[in-house]
Amino acid sequence: MRYSEDIIEEVRVRNDIVDIVSGYVKLQKKGSNYFGLCPFHNEKSPSFSVSPAKQMYYCFGCGAGGNVITFVMEYENYSFSEAFKMLADRAGVKLPVEEYSKEAREQEDLRAALLEMNKLAASYFYYQLKKPQGEAGYRYLKDRQLSDETIVRFGLGYSNKTSDDLYRYLRGKGYEDAVLKQSGLVTIEEKGSHDKFWNRVMFPIMDVNNRVIGFGGRVMGAGEPKYLNSPETKLFDKSRNLYGLNYARLSREKYILICEGYMDVIAMHQAGFTNAVASLGTAFTTQHAQLLKRYTDKVILTYDSDGAGRKAALRAIPILRDAGVSIRVLNMEPYKDPDEFIKNLGAEEFKQRIEQAQNSFLFEIEVLKKNYKMDDPEQKTEFYNQTARKLLEFPEALERENYLEAVSREFFINYQDLKRLVNRLGATLGPVRSSVRGEEEENGKNQRKKEKEDGVMQSQRLLLTWLIENPVLFDKIKGVITPDDFIEELYHKVAQMVFDGHAAGTLNPAEILNHFIDDDDQYRTVAGLFHASLKESLDNEEQKKAFSETIMKVKKNSLDHASRHAAGIEELQRIIKEQAALRDLNISLD
The missing domain is CATH 1.10.860 (DNAb Helicase; Chain A)
Incomplete structure (x- = not known):
């Protein structure tokens, strides 16, 4: 619903921005304004200002700025409607009743029911984990060295071996089959109904506002598949959500760590790296990149160090690059994943690896090099040709020149020879990627x-x-x-x-x-x-x-x-x- 300008202004005026912001940020008065550490980026010296006269905030470090409504939207990651209703309730402003069509009301009611069912399921799974029937799941989590505090923080649970356990529980709460069928939690069939998850350690999947929208389950024993996610529902779209983002978005770090699975995210958060996220059983997507771009312009890929992990990184890099995100790649060798690395070498060593993370383009060239036998002249020449083609992916001459120098230095390739090769290939590929004079003249005009x-x-x-x-x-x-x-x-x-x-x-x-x-x-x-x-x-x-x-x-x-x-x-x-x-x-x- 779009509210009138008068009601929007009334809500804004009745919520003093200093009062609201001071509930999130420690402010100190200096002159006529208030200053504090910016909640939207990591900083050591206060550059975040709040003006009582203007009723606005602004960060001179990252450029975030706005009024009281947009502060709540950005900090809580609320939609306008959510932030506006929160502030209206706080100020005691009664908002006009939203009018829905019958179809819209039905969809809104369904969405509310699905959210409530997921919340109930998460509580039920957590309850089972601490009971005798959940011993296998609890033992698995403790064997993975997770603390009880971490288990509670992520709401981890267990789905019983009984195949219709959750179904009977939700039916007992008054939910009909027609609604349960759309939850992704159960399967409704003529021959009988059964749970989607059973005999699994359960990982609730939350959106950025901490609402449970789906689940992931890790089977206990030899069952298949090893990991199972909720199907697509009106709440859950795995290509548009990232596990752990509800916590990572609040981190003060300037970057976000991207890994492959639930346990990697949880292990990193437990070790203090609360800016870690993972995609949900799917390849990294453009929607994932756009979602991350809302919170950061820098990511570090911490995918597994095996072949599959390298392939996942190579798929994600161009997607992130197109979204305008800077990418680096973390080297976890000799260990396979972040969980294993931290258990063996500790958080401090992992932090050092983060600081040493490799530029994503140089990582791509390094992986490319592994495909060629450099002691074979023909394969070595082909590697140089493919490297030159990769360099032509940079449309800007200056950026291409910077990477040309870096590749020459890192891979011991003669700079002048590589540059001539890039220019020659560029000329044959046309003006879009060419680095010859014609492109430079056109770039100059533009x-x-x-x-x-x-x-x-x-x-x-x-x-x-x-x-x-x-x-x-x-x-x-x-x-x-x-x-x-x-x-x-x-x-x-x-x-x-x-x-x-x-x-x-x-x-x-x-x-x-x-x-x-x-x-x-x-x-x-x-x-x-x-x-x-x-x-x-x-x-x-x-x-x-x-x-x-x-x-x-x-x-x-x-x-x-x-x-x-x-x-x-x-x-x-x-x-x-x-x-x-x-x-x-x-x-x-x-």
Whole structure:
């Protein structure tokens, strides 16, 4: 449901941002603002500020910023609706009753029922683990050196050998077969109903909000399959969820560790590496990468050191790279997986291996090299050719050059020879991947065009920031600059709100942000406008000059844009006159 702007603003105003943030972050007052350690990235010196006057927060380290609603959304990983309802309840604001269609209400009721069933199942499995019938499961977990504290933290349990144990339990709680059939917990058939999991150690799978959405089970004994996951349901999509992310997202580390299985995640968390996650019985997907990108821009792959683990890493690397995530690969030899490594060499040694993790591209080349016999001239040449092709995957010449130097150094390949090979292959593959002069010239043209566009946007962004920080400047630009001079769509929308707010005497950055909550990229851009303050006083001569030049750039670009889109000769003549008058324009801050 989309709430009215009035009710959104009422909830925001009635939740003081300092009160809310101080419940999560230790704040200290300095001047008119409060400062603390940023909860969204790891830091030692406080760069996270909260402004009581603006009712906004901003981190000068990572750029996170916004109002009280978006703080709760980011910290708790809530949707807008979830964060808004929480704050409304806290402030005692009664929200309008949401109206659903019959179909929507049925789906909402089903989802609630499935969540409740999974919660009941998790509690039931945990209860069985500590009973005589769960002895095999509990012994297995203790043999894996898990503490009782860890068992409780991850809600580990046991499914009995009786094949309809959970089914009878849930039926006793009042759930009908029609609903149970959609839970993924039981199988309903004409010849009889039975549990999906039995005689297994159970691993509840939680979403980022700590709600149980599915299960994984490890069989006790020689049964198959060894590991079994819940099927796809209305709650559980294994390609869009990661085991352990509900805890890892709260870690202060700047990176996330990705491993292969439940036990690796649990072992790493128990050893203090609470930023570990694993995919759920499926290959790493684009959706996984996009999910991780919400919390970090750096991952370290800790897949098994065997052939299957290397293949999994090679599949994941390009997916993560396309998502804009930096990747390194951890070497666990002589051990197979993180659990085994930590048990034998300890957490400190594992931490050192993390610090020594290899660049993912160099890892790819290292794995590639294993496919060739380097004492065979023909195979050695083919390795060089394949390495050159890999280098051509970098479209940017500078990045490609950096990796060319690194590969040459790491694998003892003559730099000049490798560069000539890359250029020769690039020329045959066409201009997209070519590193010859034609590509460099084209890149130069594109770069100059991009720099010009970035300069125009920067001027608009800077002028908006000045106006927000120093409302007296509206008098200086009166009759010269209007919201229509901000031609970039997002900045035009913000400018209109800023100008309207100033005219009404109600300029309120925190309220303006309410309009952009639904679009994460726009929201972050707008939040940045309200926090990018000037480094020096406007009394400074350089700042005066910069302000005047910014006005000129914004107005000139606005007129140039208007001339390209003029509807007729009269309009064009008017624009030309304004362009001529612009040369004599003098904006003074005195």
